[in-house]
Amino acid sequence: xxxxxxxxxxxxxxxxxxxxxxxxxxxxxxxxxxxxxxxxxxxxxxxxxxxxxxxxxxxxxxxxxxxxxxxxxxxxxxxxxxxxxxxxxxxxxxxxxxxxxxxxxxxxxxxxxxxxxxxxxxxxxxxxxxxxxxxxxxxxxxxxxxxxxxxxxxxxxxxxxxxxxxxxxxxxxxxxxxxxxxxxxxxxxxxxxxxxxxxxxxxxxxxxxxxxxxxxxxxxxxxxxxxxxxxxxxxxxxxxxxxxxxxxxxxxxxxxxxxxxxxxxxxxxxxxxxxxxxxxxxxxxxxxxxxxxxxxxxxxxxx
Amino acid sequence: xxxxxxxxxxxxxxxxxxxxxxxxxxxxxxxxxxxxxxxxxxxxxxxxxxxxxxxxxxxxxxxxxxxxxxxxxxxxxxxxxxxxxxxxxxxxxxxxxxxxxxxxxxxxxxxxxxxxxxxxxxxxxxxxxxxxxxxxxxxxxxxxxxxxxxxxxxxxxxxxxxxxxxxxxxxxxxxxxxxxxxxxxxxxxxxxxxxxxxxxxxxxxxxxxxxxxxxxxxxxxxxxxxxxxxxxxxxxxxxxxxxxxxxxxxxxxxxxxxxxxxxxxxxxxxxxxxxxxxxxxx
Numbered sequence: 001x002x003x004x005x006x007x008x009x010x011x012x013x014x015x016x017x018x019x020x021x022x023x024x025x026x027x028x029x030x031x032x033x034x035x036x037x038x039x040x041x042x043x044x045x046x047x048x049x050x051x052x053x054x055x056x057x058x059x060x061x062x063x064x065x066x067x068x069x070x071x072x073x074x075x076x077x078x079x080x081x082x083x084x085x086x087x088x089x090x091x092x093x094x095x096x097x098x099x100x101x102x103x104x105x106x107x108x109x110x111x112x113x114x115x116x117x118x119x120x121x122x123x124x125x126x127x128x129x130x131x132x133x134x135x136x137x138x139x140x141x142x143x144x145x146x147x148x149x150x151x152x153x154x155x156x157x158x159x160x161x162x163x164x165x166x167x168x169x170x171x172x173x174x175x176x177x178x179x180x181x182x183x184x185x186x187x188x189x190x191x192x193x194x195x196x197x198x199x200x201x202x203x204x205x206x207x208x209x210x211x212x213x214x215x216x217x218x219x220x221x222x223x224x225x226x227x228x229x230x231x232x233x234x235x236x237x238x239x240x241x242x243x244x245x246x247x248x249x250x251x252x253x254x255x256x257x258x259x260x261x262x263x264x265x266x267x268x269x270x271x272x273x274x275x276x277x278x279x280x281x282x283x284x285x286x287x288x289x290x291x292x293x294x295x296x297x298x299x300x301x302x303x
Numbered sequence: 304x305x306x307x308x309x310x311x312x313x314x315x316x317x318x319x320x321x322x323x324x325x326x327x328x329x330x331x332x333x334x335x336x337x338x339x340x341x342x343x344x345x346x347x348x349x350x351x352x353x354x355x356x357x358x359x360x361x362x363x364x365x366x367x368x369x370x371x372x373x374x375x376x377x378x379x380x381x382x383x384x385x386x387x388x389x390x391x392x393x394x395x396x397x398x399x400x401x402x403x404x405x406x407x408x409x410x411x412x413x414x415x416x417x418x419x420x421x422x423x424x425x426x427x428x429x430x431x432x433x434x435x436x437x438x439x440x441x442x443x444x445x446x447x448x449x450x451x452x453x454x455x456x457x458x459x460x461x462x463x464x465x466x467x468x469x470x471x472x473x474x475x476x477x478x479x480x481x482x483x484x485x486x487x488x489x490x491x492x493x494x495x496x497x498x499x500x501x502x503x504x505x506x507x508x509x510x511x512x513x514x515x516x517x518x519x520x521x522x523x524x525x526x527x528x529x530x531x532x533x534x535x536x537x538x539x540x541x542x543x544x545x546x547x548x549x550x551x552x553x554x555x556x557x558x559x560x561x562x563x564x565x566x567x568x569x570x571x572x573x574x575x576x577x578x579x580x581x582x583x584x585x
Contacts, residue, residue: 013478020481021396025408028393028456031448036415039426046426053429102316109314115564116321119328122560124510126528127549130535131331134542139343142330146347174324226417234421238512242535256421263425264517272425280422 046273053267064274074275076250077258078282080165084236084254085286087169089228093221096179101209104187114184121177129242132171133158136243158244161251168239168252172232179224186220187213222294226287233283255279335359335546358547365537365544368551370523371530375509378443378526382451382508383501390450390500391493394459395485399471409460412453420513428517442518443511443526451507455500462496463489502563506556527552 047064049057068074103113120128135141136157144154157167190213198208236254240246246253246261255275263272330347335358337344337351362368397408427445428437436442450456466489474484490497512528519525525533531548538544 017475017481018400021399024392024481024485025396025400027389027448028450031389031446031450032411032415032453034430035427035445035449036418036423038430039423040418042426042429043422099320102313102320107310107313109317111564113317113321115560116324118560119324119557122506122556124506124512124528124552124556126510126512126531127552130531130545130549131327134331134334134546135327137542140542142327142334142347145344149346230417230419233419237421242532259421259425269425269429276422276425280419283419 043273043276046270047277048274049270051269053269057270060270064271065278067271068274068278073250073253073258074255077253077255078278080251080253081233081236081255081279082282083165084169084172085229085232087166088172088232089225091173092176092179092228093225095173096176096183096224097217097221099180100183100187101213104184114180117180118177120174121180125238126242128171128175129239132167132239133243136167158252159248161248164244164248164251168236168243171239172235175235179228182220182224183217186217189220190216218294222290225290229283229286229290233279331546332550334542335550337543339541339543355543358543359551362534362544362548362551366530366534367523368527368530368548371525371527372551374440374524375527378440378511379505379508381440382444382447383504385444385447386451386455386504387497387500389447390455391459391490391497392485393450393456394461395463395481395489397456397460398463399481409457412456412460415449415453416457424513424517431518437518438520438524439518440524443508443514451504455504458496458500459493462493466492498563502559505559509556 046057048059048061050060050064051057099117103110103117123131135143138144138154138156138159141157143157147154155163158164194212194216195208198212203211234256236252237256237260240252240254240257241260244252246257256279259272259275259279262268262275329349333348333350336354336356337348337358338353338355339358339361397405400408431437431442431445436445446452470488471484474488510528511526512532515526515529516532519529522533531545531552534545534548
């Protein structure tokens with residue numbers, strides 16, 4: 001650009017070019033403002049009001065938060081959501097990592113195996129929930145038929161309040177395709193020289209994995225963990241609504257489902273917004289804690 | 304000599320994984336072909352005895368599923384080109400704007416990507432209702448105006464940044480405008496990105512359940528996702544019909560995945576689309 005400017009003055013043309021670039025950017029920026037920035041700002045405002053969606057919002061100060069602090073249902077939902085995160089995030093990460101390590105090298109047929117791993121992720125959530133509802137069915141479902149034929153105990157899964165949440169968590173383990181693709185790309189980004197060096201030093205496969213692959217993958221894995229924590233703040237909605245309705249005995253009541261019912265069944269938007277705000281704070285705190293626990297990114301990675 | 308057992312071990316492990324991920328799909332197809340009303344099977348069925356293809360006709364009779372299917376296709380079919388337009392324009396602009404602006408926009412895209420849908424859906428509903436969009440497919444299509452996902456903007460940004468700057472500069476010095484550079488130089492060279500974004504966008508809108516549930520009231524506007532929910536509410540224990548519905552909903556997505564898998568993976572011969580796609584976490 002500097003060279004062009006010295007050859008001949010093109011200020012007018014450059015400014016016009018720049019303006020057009022901003023015009024091309026405009027739809028995206030407008031969309032972000034209307035669909036994300038404005039709703040987030042409104043949520044923060046509404047959390048301090050009583051609003052039924054029709055009449056004007058009424059200022060309530062911290063009353064919504066005070067009610068939530070002693071609301072047993074909200075406590076249950078928050079605890080369930082946290083248990084879900086604790087169960088699924090580490091396991092999803094491990095599975096994605098393991099499968100990516102298994103399927104990273106290009107060999108004959110590896111493309112097909114990778115597609116197979118991605119299939120559950122790409123299945124629409126409604127269909128996925130209905131399929132698992134059937135798999136878990138104590139009488140018709142194939143899972144218990146298989147367990148019985150092996151002589152293993154066959155729990156009632158979604159009907160039993162002790163197994164319902166772990167069952168929904170189990171369904172989430174198969175949809176780590178995004179993470180799988182991220183780790184695959186992370187593995188590709190490791191320069192071949194690193195492996196050559198470790199081979200020259202006579203490192204075995206385990207040593208190479210521990211001292212080369214995992215440290216270089218660390219930033220990718222961390223990013224993936226953050227993303228998974230955030231995603232799990234919303235991914236429980238469809239399975240809980242379709243598979244259990246939050247039951248039995250609130251065993252699978254998660255914050256998104258409670259929020260949905262509060263806002264759209266009981267028209268208490270203010271209360272719903274307050275829940276959302278608290279959930280966001282908890283998710284933010286979880287991410288902050290993870291970040292501190294592992295001591296930063298490992299190394300600076302440019303986007 | 305030692306290669307053969309290792310290769311066999313790899314394929315055994317990979318086949319095991321594939322079985323775990325795909326065999327339930329075969330069970331689902333088998334279940335969708337079982338005659339409704341039969342007692343529970345004693346063992347896992349791989350092929351039900353009278354094969355009841357009629358289940359697939361039946362779900363189109365008990366519900367206006369053809370209508371819902373058409374609605375879903377319409378939404379996803381509009382979403383794909385609009386998303387590609389908005390996302391690639393934004394990515395194109397970002398790739399050429401001065402570094403300061405570019406970094407601010409990158410930070411914005413990453414931040415927006417970090418906001419969970421549950422954090423905005425309640426008040427986004429109120430905003431779109433004010434705009435008079437509730438109970439229309441435009442409410443479902445609203446996210447196209449932010450490129451459906453900031454991640455898609457980033458995919459385009461990364462693939463345009465990878466192109467040599469001199470090429471844009473040359474065209475620009477010839478007096479070619481940004482729109483024509485975008486259309487004639489940038490987009491044709493970003494085909495893998497276009498393919499990846501098209502696939503992911505189609506899947507996003509085809510599978511969308513939360514938005515139709517929130518916005519659609521008139522049942523002639525329902526999409527397939529809501530149709531399956533209604534099917535479940537009609538008779539929650541009629542597994543053959545429910546599984547047939549699930550198969551109908553999965554089939555287009557799986558076909559697309561099979562057709563477009565090349566655009567998808569960081570393949571050995573070049574990591575173009577795959578590598579950008581792989582930065583999903585950002």
